[in-house]
Amino acid sequence: MMEVWNLKKLLSLYALVGGLAIALLAAGADLIGFASLLGENGAWRNHFFLLGLVIAAIGVTTDFAFGERLLFAWLRPIVRDWQGLAKFASLIAQLGLLTVIMRLCYLEHHAFYHQVMSLTFYGFIIHHLLPRAWRLHFFILLSLAGLLSVFGFADSAWLLGISLVLIGICHAPIPFWARVTILLAAGGFLTAARFGYVAVPWTKAIWPILASMFMFRFIIYLYDFKHHKAPVGLVNTLSYFFLLPNVAFPLFPVVDYSAFRRTYYNEDEYRIYQTGIKWMLWGVLHLLLYRYINYYWVIGPEKVHSTYTLVQYMVSNYLLILRLTGQFHLVVGILHLFGFNLPRIMDVFLLSTGFTDYWRRVNVYWKDFIQKVFYYPAYFRMRKVGNTAKLVVATLLGFLVTWFFHAYQWFWIRGAFMLSLPDILFWLCMGLLVLTNSLYEAQYGRKRALVKGAATLREIASKTLRATGVFVVISLLWSLWISPSVSEWFDLLKSAEVTLPELAITLLVVIAGLGSAMLVYEKSLQPSAANPHGGAPAFFRFAAPTAAAILILYFLAQPTYAFRLGASASDLIADLKTDRLNERDAALLERGYYENLTNVSTFNSQLWELYMQKPDDWIPxxxxxxxxxxxxxxxxxxxxxxxxxxxxxxxxxxxxxxxxxxxxxxxxxxxxxxxxxxxxxxxxxxxxxxxxxxxxxxxxxxxxxxxxxxxxxxxxxxxxxxxxxxxxxxxxxxxxxxxxxxxxxxxxxxxxxxxxxxxxxxxxxxxxxxxxxxxxxxxxxxxxxxxxxxxxxxxxxxxxxxxxxxxxxxxxxxxxxxxxxxxxxxxxxxxxxxxxxxxxxxxxxxxxxxxxxxxxxxxxxxxxxxxxxxxxxxxxxxxxxxxxxxxxxxxxxxxxxxxxxxxxxxxxxxxxxxx
Amino acid sequence: MTEATKATVKDYILREFLPGENPAALTDSTPLISGGILDSLSTLKLVTFLEEKFGVQIEAHEADVEHLDTITNIAALVHAKKA
The missing domain is CATH 3.40.50.1110 (SGNH hydrolase)
Structure with a gap:
């Protein structure tokens, strides 16, 4: 008798879940590339949708009739939690508006603002309503749906197959060294395929995504696996490698596995979601600011002839990093919506007051990766060596690895290993600057505080001057990094007729800009009057600034409201909503110059992304x-x-x-x-x-x-x-x-x-x-x-x-x-x-x-x-x-x-x- | 033993990294790494201190937020090493 009841119980559950799945698949068939399976022009879509609903209704009815009432047991606490429902409704509204804003602005590319954001929005709602035990499974399914929607069935199947083989090797019941050896051999095969020495049945479009999933995460995963730093298992592992936003953003490869597991729903879920929305808003703002700089401010080296144009060239090209910071914020924000309460990836690095500070803030995940897998092991291995020598060796090793991995990343994404003198010099200079700063800090320490007090004007002035110094040096180094050769960088510097008064004026402008930003930043670190102890504010107070900013952005993105701001503002908003290349890149693209773009100047450029999509026989x-x-x-x-x-x-x-x-x-x-x-x-x-x-x-x-x-x-x-x-x-x-x-x-x-x-x-x-x-x-x-x-x-x-x-x-x-x-x-x-x-x-x-x-x-x-x-x-x-x-x-x-x-x-x- | 270890660690942290700070503000659960008090350099300094003071050997993979984020965690690590 018990077995019959269990069967009935399971049948009703399966009918409910299966019916909803059919209805969802039918509704989102376009999104995941299944529309062609539903008849010509999706003619059978409505039938399948209704069929799914009917099956789900049968599930609900049998569930109710047979007395288990699982659905009610599941929904009751959700419905009774009025505060939770209000928070959830507020989150859906914010995420919905953000999704619309991204679509209105054509943010990044179609795969993101259409497929990934649609899956994120609907996926977030379903994910939250599911019991906690099912959520990680659902996240994996959603990520796979993302792959399908962007790459189609064949490429997705290959990607999944390769991934499962690699993960399988990692867990094979053989000694650790044997697993690493086999993985290296597999890596060698994939390298040969990436070079084109081995013919493979998948298209080149999946290389950046495959690389993004495995090139660094595998190193971290193996390290954590070896040292038992976090629990592994099929669901945990798949959710780590298959991150939904990766299908649109391959330049987000590094996530720490133990942090990924440790932070999963580690605080109130609504607060985690709201933090995610906040980071996504930051991402949108960064990307819009990037567009402004890219469309209106960036100049090429041929336009440099004076102090002002030299500074404009250096600063504007450096600030193109906002595209990367925008993408990173979007990725981390989306992951928060599925419970991964990961730390912030970039921490107001433009206000760094020293080179070690810059290194710690510019890409926190990368710094943590290098520190964990290379810097600390190198330092700890040299137990009999003096502290200063250990510091020097470990720091320089960290930057050597960073330089190599940068080229390695470029190889997987672009298909060519990058070896350029400006790149080597850039990382060498960065390494020496950070090392010098580290030695100073090791000797004299660094000021820290348990409770953040109000900064005095003198402190702010001092920080501003230091931040200006770091900003100037990094901008200069950046201009070297993006130069095709060192001689062209020197030509660039020589071609500008720099005068001292102009230089002084420019420096004052930079100091004023960074000083203002520092004031605002320091103020933001102070406990507010409403929250004097600096603890976490109540949810709605926490959500209010983000929600207000999203609402303003939404109205600005509507032509009806933008028009009221005047013709020039309206034109500017319309242009910022357009996804296009800047004049210089568009000219290069038109003339087919992207064929030869192998230098790092394309690091922040949209050109190489287009080049990646271009078939080999698409020639001028x-x-x-x-x-x-x-x-x-x-x-x-x-x-x-x-x-x-x-x-x-x-x-x-x-x-x-x-x-x-x-x-x-x-x-x-x-x-x-x-x-x-x-x-x-x-x-x-x-x-x-x-x-x-x-x-x-x-x-x-x-x-x-x-x-x-x-x-x-x-x-x-x-x-x-x-x-x-x-x-x-x-x-x-x-x-x-x-x-x-x-x-x-x-x-x-x-x-x-x-x-x-x-x-x-x-x-x-x-x-x-x-x-x-x-x-x-x-x-x-x-x-x-x-x-x-x-x-x-x-x-x-x-x-x-x-x-x-x-x-x-x-x-x-x-x-x-x-x-x-x-x-x-x-x-x-x-x-x-x-x-x-x-x-x-x-x-x-x-x-x-x-x-x-x-x-x-x-x-x-x-x-x-x-x-x-x-x-x-x-x-x-x-x-x-x-x-x-x-x-x-x-x-x-x-x-x-x-x-x-x-x-x-x-x-x-x-x-x-x-x- | 553990309380004594905690007191020693707390004293060291206050002396080395937080001079002039109110000792009462540093509790056994104050986040040190995730709270920005310990960075990579100070973490290494702390590890050197722990190794010398308590005669233990800490591995590279233990210099992380799981083991060193709070005074309680640090004391537990030292205790486990000495056991």
Whole structure:
């Protein structure tokens, strides 16, 4: 009889849990990549969802009917705990708003703000409602769902398989040294696979995640396992290696296993969750601040010429670390939501008052790892050596290991071992500075206090001065670290004309900034009036500041409210909500320079992440067989009559070497012919020819009868990917005019000047066929044998003048042949709207004599991320091209008085309705 | 024995790392490592003191928050080593 009852009890439980699981899987099928299993377009989703609910209802009914009433026993304490429910509701509201904010801001990447945050939000609610004994199991399932959602089934299965094998070796019933040996052999195999020496069936996308899970955590796990520092077991172990946020943030590899276990629900659960929300808010704020600095403040070394620009370069590039700190806060915050009350990973390191203090605060988890596994063992091993010698050896060993592991981490994530002199020098200098500071502290001690009293102004001033010293030195070292070579770092320092008054002013500004921050920080450490003993405040008082900040951020992220702050503030908020590269990185990406980014300057850059996603055969046009050498200034042109593939899209050219339909060289009678010059966007990079705006505008001109004087309109696409304005000019003079166009579309975008600048620096002075350009370069002081860096600094102020010269030459050519010159400006990429630069270029074009169509608003109706070919290729996709085509067509109609397309009068009336 | 050990350790910590602080504010359960009083350097100093004073040998993996975070933990470690 007992067995029957147990069966009934278990059946009702299984029905309840299984039914809820089916309903949840159906509801979240999109999220974890299961939608295709639920019929075409998820047609069966609702059926499965209802089926799950029915099964769960059967479970509830049988549970109630058979008298065990497990569900009620489970829910009763939850429902009766009104205070707990109120806290839980407050946490859900805060987390929900944070999730919306992250989505509105497209924070980091799609895998994070969509998949991981959705799983976090819904997972947090379910996780909290589960009995404590089930929570860790659920966390593992949630982490696996995260893997599935980001990598799909095949890669996730491989990742899970490899992980289980590695963990299995770790627990094999053989001596410890044998396990380590087998693990090293497995590591050797994976290394060979990472180098590409061994073919593996999984994609390269999982390497960073696999590495993030195991490259350091395995060392810590083995250490703790060997010394019995924390309990192990399948659930504990899997939850340690499979951390949900890792699928989006591979640069979070180090977590101490014993701390991970020790801090699991080690205090009131609501307080742990609230702390997590607070860290997540900090993460969001750091990432938004990072965007501000990255979009508006960061400059490249070529822009350094004075004290101020040198300081701007050093400080802004150093502060890009905010992206990493933001990510770390998000990861630790998310883990708190599942009970892992881990310590803070970074501790206001910008206010460090010494180099040891900086080392302790900049990455607490890393410092703890090095200290535990290398520093202490080295120190303790040298028992017969003097204290000072032990300190020197252990400290230097710690930094040697840090340098090596940094390169090792880079290898697993990037696939190439990093060995650069600036990197070695950076860690050497850091090691020596920390060592010197440690020796001083060992000799003279450090002030500590049991109860934090109010700091005096003198103390704050002293701390500010020390923090300024550390900040200046670290910024300087950072600039060395991000330099491609030591000589280029020295060139950078030499190129700035530093004056003492400017230096003094800059230093005062830094002191003022850090002093203010120090005052606020010291104040925050004082016990508040409401909580004079400094103990933990009540939950809602603890939650209030975070909740208020989230609410403010939420309203600011809403365009309706942001608009009320004024146009410029609203524009700034809109830009900060956009996930994009800064101008410099975008230019590098566009030109394919990410291929060669192997130096540490990419440590904080988003470029390498895009590079990681890029398929190996996704190469720039000029490196494909779609082009041939011209042996002139143009360098290359499209191969005629090509039928191939470029960037995974069919690439067909006509007999004249245009990516276009076939045309006769002479225009047919009663035909209005437009020739278009431009670069990759105009050429339709990444989309089908039939999806390109050139095709769409031409089609629309011919399909919508205007009752005008022309029977047909032709747009001949002479654009070639990678061409700058001078190459386009050369194509115009050598080729385009042979086709007798009536009008010229000169397609421009807001990075044309940068592209021209780079081209001129790479082209031998003598190879430039235009005397006008050579003359401007001579005026700038550029000589044939000059080094690139020097030439760049001299030429930069004259870049606009060369653009102007090229525009004038194009207009003169057109006028001489009766061709109407029209200049059309587009954003350089979807989501990057540089209104000022577009206006400035438009002024130059207008002055040269172009009819100007400034279409910088072409992509305004949709977020940039939805209009790009791929995350690593920012060219407009088919939807982007449709928006461009609509905008050009509307502009042509609006400007019929200036652009003689021969439409009838009625067409003019419809211009306003064109869109 | 344990109380005497605690008193010795407390006296050392107050003298070496917290000069001028109110002795009553340092209790047997005051967090030393997680509370920021003991950093890596002071932890090593404390370990050297414990080894010399009590004639025990502390291993590297024992210099952690589990064994040294409070005076009670420290005394327990010393006691276990001497047992």
């Amino acid at each position: 046009l000029e490196e494909t067989s779609a082009v041939r050498q011209t042996h002139d200034f143009r360098k290359y042109e499209l191969v005629p009559l090509l039928n191939g593939t470029v960037k995974h899209a069919p690439f067909i050219t006509n007999r004249w070497g245009m990516r276009d339909d076939d045309y006769e060289q002479m225009p047919p009678a009663n035909t209005y012919r437009i020739a278009m010059i431009g670069a990759s966007v105009a050429q339709g990079s990444g989309v089908l020819h039939e999806e390109s705006f050139e095709y769409l505008v031409e089609k629309r001109l011919n399909q919508e009868p205007r009752g005008g004087k022309y029977a047909k309109y032709e747009i001949l696409n002479f654009a070639v990917g990678g061409y700058n304005i001078l190459q386009q000019l050369a194509a115009l003079e050598n080729k385009v005019f042979d086709f007798k166009p009536d009008m010229l579309f000169c397609m421009s975008h807001t990075r044309d000047e940068d592209r021209l600048f780079k081209f001129l620096l790479e082209t031998p002075f003598q190879a430039i066929p235009y005397e006008g350009v050579r003359q401007i370069m001579r005026t700038a002081g550029v000589t044939a044998d000059m080094k690139t860096n020097r030439a760049a600094k001299l030429l930069e102020p004259y870049n606009g003048e060369i653009m102007s010269w090229a525009y004038q030459r194009i207009v003169e050519n057109c006028r001489a042949r009766g061709v109407v010159p029209v200049w059309i400006c587009l954003p350089s990429e979807p989501g990057l709207k540089d209104t000022k630069r577009a206006a400035s270029l438009a002024a130059v074009a207008a002055e040269a004599g172009f009819i100007v169509l400034n279409l910088i608003d072409a992509y305004d109706s949709a977020p940039g991320a939805y209009l790009q070919v791929t995350p690593w290729d920012k060219h407009p996709n088919a939807k982007g091209h449709r928006l461009i085509a609509n905008r050009i067509y509307a502009a042509l109609l609006e400007n019929q008085d200036k652009i003689p397309l021969g439409f009838s009068g009625a067409a003019k009336l419809s211009a306003s309705k064109a869109e």
